[in-house]
Amino acid sequence: MFRYIITSAIIILYFSVGAFAQEPDSLIVDFDLAADTTLVDSMASDSMLKEEMKLEDDLNEIFSERMDSLLNSAEFRMRFHFDSTEVHFTDQFPTNIPDSVYIRRLQDVEMAIDLSYNDVVKKYIQMYTERKRGLVEVMLGLSAYYFPMFEETLDKYDMPLELKYLAIIESALNPTARSRAGAVGLWQFMYGTAKSMKLEVTSFVDERSDPVKATDAAARYLKRLYDIYGDWYLAIAAYNCGPGNVNKAIRRSGGKTDYWEIYYRLPRETRGYVPAFIAATYAFEYYKEHNLIPQYPNFSLSVDTVMVNDYLHFDQVVASLEMDKEELAALNPMYRRNVIPAKEDKPYPLILPNNKLMAFIDKDTAVFAYNREKYFPNNTLVNPTTSSGSHFTPVDIKGKDKVVYTVKSGDNVGYISSWFKVRSSDLRYWNNIHRDMIRVGQKLAVYVPQGQKEKYDKINTMSFAEKQQSVGKSVQVAEKKTETPLDPGYVYHTVRNGDTLWEIAQKYAGISADDIMQLNKLSNDRGLYVGQKLKIKRKS
Structure with a gap:
């Protein structure tokens, strides 16, 4: 029985070093001797720019660090098979380029x-073409794989093809990139936005890391934002910080809708977003002029x-087709645990190199049958032991008893570790916890000394105060909250279980x-409680 369906090729890439279109200007221009005072700048004033220059330097560093994260990531090492300490990139390139050259090229x-073009854009151009050359060369190589699919999707929705450069700013073309805020993938979707755009996010599948589906969702979301503002700069800014923040900046600017006129009213990181986009566009269009050489994956x-x-399971494919597991994972980053949870009524894509496709088709059932009882006992998804990330979740640990703890309201990784007398790092490792993020009701595996399971099982039934007392900590009794009378001039929302501010x-x-x-007067979602009345806006 066939357990796959052959589709037409989603991605067949033909590329050359000349795939990026601009012909180079002469590289022998002595930029050090050139003098030019021309500057196109639609921002408020030169004095304002000077006053804010320190802030712009800080923003430059934010994007610089984001790019560094690509070079230091496991995904990067997987895709390029060399350590970041061994990377050798070109070190001869033009500097001190006059503004007139940048302006003409743009x-x-x-x-x-x-x-x-303005001083802010110039700083980002210099970051890409001078300070972060190695990373740009890596991204140039990755773009040979990703840009054709971006362009195909943008063309489908009749959108400017240059929007593909947004993925440079968002993720440095890393499909498994994860921000501190929890945004994931090439297009950095937060969980809520991903679900609203119909992307699947489960324990096994995260379509935020699927280059094809995430790109389609990003294009639809950007088109929706453009329909709101009728301006691509504002749509791009709203993609980064949300339309609410852009609307607020417009209101605070007296109704102005020019991006540079509301620039200083936008959230801090968003101020660098559009300049970084312009600079990335420049760097990729004129990489030859800066002696940047693509490093292909x-x-x-x-x-x-x-x-x-x-x-x-990925291991079934690797063993049957004699291919590299890292390559398979790199081509299929959307599967979180190296498992494709496909069913007859819900198929999933498997991306393979062209030279392995026919082998997969020829071997047919042998691939699915390989060690099937090991990976899928009784043909069920059980004990998913590995993640496509760098963490490993053990099914059992010799010499230890396993206790399953259910997370309660008010718990955090530090508290739980202290109650079970284990290291926080071990608790994170056993449960694939990222950035100490746990949720109420989540089941955590905790490994305790053999013979003490019954003792530690009791922690599940204790109150928070009792658990703290068990490790010698006292608990301050919080004063009972008094309900503030509702202001009749506002629209209110009653918080329900599971609500977030977003x-x-x-x-x-x-x-x-x-x-x-x-x-x-909230600082984050943690101030919410069920039944709380939140002010939303003034009644009109």
């Missing part, structure tokens, strides 16, 4: 989105896709999570 780029750039409709804000047009926090 004007010569034929794009639907206007490419402004170590996985196949010519691939095809089959749809599988039965459970399949989800609440989505229910009210023109309202952002920041607006709600400001009105209700």
Whole structure:
């Protein structure tokens, strides 16, 4: 029985070093001797720029650190098969380029989105072409794989193709990138936004890391934002910080809708977002002029896709096709635990190098049958032991008893570790906990000394105060909250179980999570409780 469906090729890439279109200007211009005072700058004034220059340097560093995270990531090492300490990139390149050259080049780029130029944009151009050259060369190589699919999707929605450069700013073309705030993938979708855009996020599948589906969702989201503002700069800014924050900046600027006129009213990181986009566009259009040489990844750039409709483990494919597991994972970053949880009524894609596709088809059932009882006992998904990330969740630890603890309200990783007398790092390791993020009701595996399981099982039944007392800590009794009388001049929202500020804000047009926090003097979601009445906006 066939357990796959052959699809037409989603990605077949033909590329050359000349794939990036601009012909180089002469590299022998002595930029050190050139003098030019021309500067196109639609921002408020030179004095304002000087006053804010320190802030711009800080913003430059934020994006610089984001790019560094690519080079230091496991995904990068997997895709290029060399350690970041062994990377040797070109070190001869032009510097001190006059503003007039940058201006002319940006004007010569034929794009639907206007490419402004000012001192802020210049700083980002210099970051890409001088300070972070190695990373740009890596991204140039990755773009040979990702940009064709970005362009195909943008063309489908009749959108400017240069929007593909947004992924440079968002993720440095790392499909498994994860921000401190929890945004994931090439296009950095937060969980709530991903679900609203119909992306699947489960224990086994995270379509935020699926290059094809995430790109389609990003294009639809950007198009929606452009329909709101009718301006690509504002749409790009809203993609980063949310339409609520852009609306607030417009209101605080007296209704102005020019990006550079509301620039200083935008959230701090968003101020660097559009300049970084313009600079990335410049760097990729004129990489030859800066002697940047693409570094191509170590996985196949010519691939095809089959749809599988039965459970399949990466190890089954690797063993049957004699291919590299790292390459398979790099081509299929959307599967979180190296398992494709496909069913007859819910097939999933498997991306393979073209030279392995026919072998997969020829071997058919042998691939699915390989060690099937080991990976899928009784043909069920059980004990998912590995993640496609760098963590490993053991099924058992010799010499230890396993206790399952259910997370309660008020718990955190530090508390739980102290109650069970284990290290926080071990608790994170056993449960694939990222950045200490746990949720109420989550089941955590904790390994305790053999013979003491019954003792530690009791922790599940203790109150928070009792658990703290068990490790010699006292608990301060919080004063009972008194309900503040409702102001009849406001619209209110009653908090329900599981509500977040972001989800609440989505229910009210023109309202952002920041607006709600400001009105209700909240610092984050932790201040919420079921039944709480939140001010949303003034009644009209």
